[in-house]
Amino acid sequence: MAEGTIKQLINAPVEKVWDSWDGFPNSLLSWATIGPKNLDDGHHKDLTPRTPHKAGGALRLMSSSRNRSHFCQNLGSLRESQVIN
Amino acid sequence: MGHQMAYVDEGTGRPVVFLHGNPTSSYLWRNIIPFVTDGHRAIAPDLIGMGDSSKPDLDYTYTDQAAHLHGLLDALDLRDAILVLHDWGSALGFDWAAKNPDRVSAIAFMEAMVPPVMPFPSLEAMGPSAELFKNLRSVGVGEQMVLQDNFFIEVILRDLGVAMRLSDDVMDHYRAPFPTPESRKPVLQWPREVPIAQAPKPAFDAVTGYIPWLVSSDIPKLLLHVEPGGLIPPQAVDWLKANMTNLDTVFLGPGSHYIQEDYPDQIGAALASWLTRV
Numbered sequence: 001m002a003e004g005t006i007k008q009l010i011n012a013p014v015e016k017v018w019d020s021w022d023g024f025p026n027s028l029l030s031w032a033t034i035g036p037k038n039l040d041d042g043h044h045k046d047l048t049p050r051t052p053h054k055a056g057g058a059l060r061l062m063s064s065s066r067n068r069s070h071f072c073q074n075l076g077s078l079r080e081s082q083v084i085n
Numbered sequence: 086m087g088h089q090m091a092y093v094d095e096g097t098g099r100p101v102v103f104l105h106g107n108p109t110s111s112y113l114w115r116n117i118i119p120f121v122t123d124g125h126r127a128i129a130p131d132l133i134g135m136g137d138s139s140k141p142d143l144d145y146t147y148t149d150q151a152a153h154l155h156g157l158l159d160a161l162d163l164r165d166a167i168l169v170l171h172d173w174g175s176a177l178g179f180d181w182a183a184k185n186p187d188r189v190s191a192i193a194f195m196e197a198m199v200p201p202v203m204p205f206p207s208l209e210a211m212g213p214s215a216e217l218f219k220n221l222r223s224v225g226v227g228e229q230m231v232l233q234d235n236f237f238i239e240v241i242l243r244d245l246g247v248a249m250r251l252s253d254d255v256m257d258h259y260r261a262p263f264p265t266p267e268s269r270k271p272v273l274q275w276p277r278e279v280p281i282a283q284a285p286k287p288a289f290d291a292v293t294g295y296i297p298w299l300v301s302s303d304i305p306k307l308l309l310h311v312e313p314g315g316l317i318p319p320q321a322v323d324w325l326k327a328n329m330t331n332l333d334t335v336f337l338g339p340g341s342h343y344i345q346e347d348y349p350d351q352i353g354a355a356l357a358s359w360l361t362r363v
Contacts (some may be wrong), residue, residue, distance in 0.1 A: 079137065080094045084086050084156035 090157040091137035094128035096122030100163050102131040103123055103359070104154070106172020107275035108237040109313045110136030112170065112258050113345050120353030121360060125167075130157055132174070134271035136262055145274035147176070147288040155181050163188055167363065169356065170194040170225065171345065172316070177294055191363040193307040193356060196342050200300065201324050204280035204314070206291050207321035211281070221276040231273040232266035246342040247317070255346075299329070305363040306332045309339030309352055333359065 093103075101121050103114040111129035118127045128233045132136040133153035134145055143149045156179050166189050170178040175197030175321045208215045221227045230236040236274045238260055245253055251259075265268045280289035305327060310322050317325070325332060325363040345352060 079091055081089045081091045081137075082091055082157055082160050084088055084153050085162065 086141075086153065086157070088133060088139040088141050088153065090130055090133065090139070091152060092128055092157065095127045096125055098125045098167045099129060099168060099202075100126045100128055100161075101356075102158070102163065102166055102178070103127065103169045104171065104174030104178045105129070105132065105135075106174045107271075108135070108242060108263065109172075110262060110270040110307060112136065113343070114169075116349030116352075117353045117356065120287075120357045125360065128161065130154060130162075132177075132271070134268075140262075140268060143156065143271075145271040146285070147278045147291060148273075151177055151291065155184075158185075165190050166296050167191045168193070170197055172196055172342070173198070173278075173350065175199070176288070176295075179295040179299050181289045182339070183298040187296065189304065191305040191307075191359075193297075193359065195309040195344055196311075199321070199325065200296050200328075201220065202318070202321050203296075204289055205280045205282070215344070218276060218279065218281065221273070227273055227277065228266075231276075232269045235260075235269065237264065237269075237272045238263060242343060247346045248340055249347055251346060254294060256309065261292060265353065301330055303331050305359075306330075307355070307359045308332060308334045309337060309344070309348075309355060310343050310355060311348075314340065314344075315342035 091111075093114075095118060100287060103111065103118065105113045110131045114129050115125075118129060121127055132150055134140050134143065135163075138153075150173070158181055167180060168178045168189060168191075168263060170192065171194070175194050178192070178194075179198070182192060205211055211218060221230060242259060243256060263272060278285060278288045280292050283289045306328075308317070308322065308325060310317050310319075312319050314321075322334065326334060335351075337344060337351050340358075342348050
């Protein structure tokens with residue numbers, strides 16, 4: 001299906017969303033710019049966390065949910081598998 | 086194909102199928118599944134090459150992934166199923182639902198591959214994201230980033246995709262399926278399957294194939310969203326509210342992409358409540 005057909009079908013101003021979409025978090029994009037440069041230099045990339053969006057501590061941690069770790073520890077006993085033919 | 090697909094299967098009742106994306110596994114849903122197993126059967130597969138499923142020598146294209154996952158869903162003979170979808174698991178789930186509308190009765194999704202963001206009309210139209218995707222899709226550069234440096238696990242998942250700091254124990258679970266560069270092949274292939282400028286064609290055809298059904302189908306849908314998000318930014322939420330039939334939305338708060346790690350209780354509670362109404 002051609003893009004024009006999709007736009008017509010869903011009848012919406014797709015371009016307007018694109019105009020204002022910034023993509024993935026800027027910090028991720030910063031790394032993407034740094035990565036190839038390091039590759040060109042033959043250096044191992046520095047994977048030290050670059051997390052300016054987390055630095056402010058504005059996001060609340062969901063510590064209570066960590067108590068459910070017993071579930072993931074038991075996943076093995078719950079697992080099934082099927083052979084796909 | 087003859088490959089093993091691993092899946093969590095817990096509880097009894099109407100099936101609720103949880104589908105993960107890149108570079109995660111059914112482990113992503115570990116804190117959310119317990120909210121729905123009282124009265125429902127929770128099924129959470131690991132995609133082929135990921136989690137505990139087999140890691141055969143495949144190209145890991147969308148076509149490969151769909152053949153295995155859809156084969157599993159068909160083999161489970163699901164009826165009246167509710168899908169809970171994230172990332173590439175959303176494309177696979179929407180695709181299966183559009184082809185099996187009589188088997189699916191409701192869909193919840195988050196950070197998913199939906200319009201108007203998907204499909205990407207061109208690399209240039211992606212703005213600042215273009216550089217990242219150009220690198221991931223460049224032979225040699227993408228291999229270095231993903232196969233050698235484990236970019237998706239150590240950067241996107243650990244550092245950029247979550248608001249909270251993932252513990253070493255949690256990170257080890259995510260690292261476990263991908264101990265070697267060779268094992269990370271599916272993780273590299275996923276960004277190369279993202280439909281940009283109508284390529285690659287099978288993935289583009291899949292996404293554009295399910296969009297009309299997804300937007301217009303009157304089955305109940307639930308969007309769980311964050312701000313700014315990665316795949317569903319606020320502008321896209323507004324668009325979906327205006328254009329998607331029978332859509333409920335729940336705003337969780339600030340977040341990025343792997344929102345199951347930041348908001349498991351809120352997602353679980355919202356799902357449990359929604360399940361009583363669909």
